[in-house]
Amino acid sequence: MAKTKIVVIHLKEIIYTVIFAALGILLILLLIFMFWPDKKEETISENTNLYRAGVWTSSIPLNDTAVNLEVVVDRDHINSVRLINIDDTITTMYPLIEPSLEAIRTQLYEDVPIDQITLQEDSKYTQTLLLEAIKAALDKAKITPTPTP
Numbered sequence: 410m411a412k413t414k415i416v417v418i419h420l421k422e423i424i425y426t427v428i429f430a431a432l433g434i435l436l437i438l439l440l441i442f443m444f445w446p447d448k449k450e451e452t453i454s455e456n457t458n459l460y461r462a463g464v465w466t467s468s469i470p471l472n473d474t475a476v477n478l479e480v481v482v483d484r485d486h487i488n489s490v491r492l493i494n495i496d497d498t499i500t501t502m503y504p505l506i507e508p509s510l511e512a513i514r515t516q517l518y519e520d521v522p523i524d525q526i527t528l529q530e531d532s533k534y535t536q537t538l539l540l541e542a543i544k545a546a547l548d549k550a551k552i553t554p555t556p557t558p
Contacts, residue, residue, distance in 0.1 A: 458484050458485070458552055459484065459485050459486075459551065459552065460482040460483070460484060460485070460547065460550040460551060460552060461482075461484075461550050461551075461552055462482060462483050462484055463481075463482065463550065464479060464480070464481050465479070465480045465481075465482065465546040465547070465549045465550045466478065466479050466480070466493070466546060467480070467542040467543070467545040467546035467549075468542070469538060469539070469542045471499060471502075471503060472502070474498075474499060476492055476493075476494065476495055476499060476506075477492070477493040477494055478490070478491075478492055478493070478539070478542045478543065478546060479491050479492070479493050479546075480543055480546040480547060480550070482547070482550050486520060487517050487518075487547075490510065490513065490514050490517060490543060491510075491514075492506070492507075492510060495507075503535070505531075505532040505535045506535055506539070508532065509529070509532040509535040509536045509539055510539055512529055512532075512536065513526060513536060513539055513540065513543070517543075523540065523543065523544060523547065526540065528540075
């Protein structure tokens with residue numbers, strides 16, 4: 410005849426085993442989620458560093474004088490655009506320069522890309538001149554990606 414064996418399992422041992430198994434699974438899942446590469450972070454980090462933060466200037470030749478345009482940028486957007494050494498003779502001779510810059514500035518502060526800025530019909534040429542100066546200043550501020558070997 411076969412001998413019957415009686416196995417006694419205490420409830421305390423079952424509870425401890427279940428708790429340790431759950432903690433082990435939780436630890437494994439935590440390690441997987443922590444070290445799993447995330448595609449979103451890579452694309453965000455590439456797009457956030459568009460410019461070198463600072464103040465960048467560009468010159469606009471108007472007849473015999475030059476007006477300096479100042480662009481203040483962060484790593485990812487334009488903070489300020491303004492004309493520096495503008496005097497009364499330039500504002501008298503070119504009355505559309507300040508309102509044109511204000512129209513461009515408003516669009517830039519609303520995060521409109523510089524290539525998609527809409528020009529007003531009454532000051533299209535003045536705004537084109539100002540946009541070219543802003544683009545020249547932003548070209549100085551742009552970060553050029555270094556090729557990886």
